[in-house]
Amino acid sequence: MNNQPFVASWSGGKDSALAYYRAFQSGGIPKRLWTMFEEDKERSKSHALPLEIIQAQADSLGVPLMIRGADWNGYEEKFLDAMKECVEAGIPNGVFGDIDLEDHLTWVQTTCAKVEMKAVHPIWMEPRRKLLEEFVNSYFEAYIVVINTKMMPAEFIGRKFTIELMNELESLGIDSCGESGEFHTVVIDGPIFKKRIPLVFKEQHERDGYVFLSVGLEEEPLEKVVRAPYL
Numbered sequence: 001m002n003n004q005p006f007v008a009s010w011s012g013g014k015d016s017a018l019a020y021y022r023a024f025q026s027g028g029i030p031k032r033l034w035t036m037f038e039e040d041k042e043r044s045k046s047h048a049l050p051l052e053i054i055q056a057q058a059d060s061l062g063v064p065l066m067i068r069g070a071d072w073n074g075y076e077e078k079f080l081d082a083m084k085e086c087v088e089a090g091i092p093n094g095v096f097g098d099i100d101l102e103d104h105l106t107w108v109q110t111t112c113a114k115v116e117m118k119a120v121h122p123i124w125m126e127p128r129r130k131l132l133e134e135f136v137n138s139y140f141e142a143y144i145v146v147i148n149t150k151m152m153p154a155e156f157i158g159r160k161f162t163i164e165l166m167n168e169l170e171s172l173g174i175d176s177c178g179e180s181g182e183f184h185t186v187v188i189d190g191p192i193f194k195k196r197i198p199l200v201f202k203e204q205h206e207r208d209g210y211v212f213l214s215v216g217l218e219e220e221p222l223e224k225v226v227r228a229p230y231l
Contacts, residue, residue: 001028003118007066007086010035010056013185014095014142014161014178018135020061021192022122023095031091031104034060034066034082047184048146048212053197056217060193076111076222084115095120098130099179129166129179136163140190143199144183145213145228151182154211156217158201163186186215 001023008020010033025032035054036045043050051067058065066085068078083094094117098105104119112119123131135142142161146153152174159165166176175182188197200217205212 001026003027003029003094004089004093005029005031006095006120007032007034007083007091008063008095009097010054010057010144011140011184012044012047012054012187014132014135014140014187015073015099015193017097017142017190018131019097019122019185021094021138021190023120023142024192025030026122027118028093028146029097030061030063030087030226032086033061033063033085034068036075036078037067037069039071039074041067043076046146049185050214051213052217053186053199057154057193058188060195060197062194074166079111080115083112083117086119088113092116093118093120094203097121097123099123099131099177100125101179109136127145128175128179132166133163136161136166138191140187141196142187142199143184143213145186145215146184147211148182148209149206149211150209151180154206155220156214157204157211 006023006028008016008030010016037043038045044054055065066081066082070078094112096108096119097106098121109119144156144159147157169176188199200216200218202214202216
């Protein structure tokens with residue numbers, strides 16, 4: 001992607017971060033970060049991350065954030081709208097974090113082609129374990145924030161993504177990549193960030209067989225106010 005501008009499809013999790021990293025390493029020029037949110041635009045799709053977290057990631061990357069809000073029925077329409085806007089702005093390449101799910105790859109490529117966007121998949125068809133080890137060994141820092149309790153125990157919520165965690169998941173017969181939707185992560189540090197995202201864990205809640213860990217930004221201490229003496 002030498003000197004090629006791109007928009008990165010950004011979930012806030014490990015796969016999109018690694019795809020962005022690979023595209024950047026190959027000489028690509030990040031121009032926009034794109035995230036799909038729920039219809040009310042309060043939380044991102046799948047990862048359920050609040051806007052303040054996604055915005056903090058974009059700020060640390062130094063790339064403008066572009067969002068769209070939609071339910072699943074309106075997803076394709078909003079996807080096309082976002083990609084068309086990028087193409088018209090001179091950004092003809094879209095970077096995506098797909099690994100080996102053929103159906104999703106086909107959907108992305110077919111949909112991007114409708115607006116003459118080139119779909120780029122920097123981590124496509126590489127061994128899952130190899131990618132995960134690269135992610136950890138490149139000093140990315142990520143935490144599990146969503147768990148599908150039909151596929152893995154809820155007790156892993158909030159765990160840091162490490163080699164040890166991968167081994168633990170695999171010993172239980174769980175895909176440590178979470179490629180089938182077993183879990184989702186949030187990335188808060190790594191070689192693509194200018195500064196670490198000051199993440200704080202909040203409450204947990206369950207809905208429709210999923211456990212979600214609410215997250216936010218650490219509040220900066222208020223500056224001390226020096227009051228003039230009472231006259």
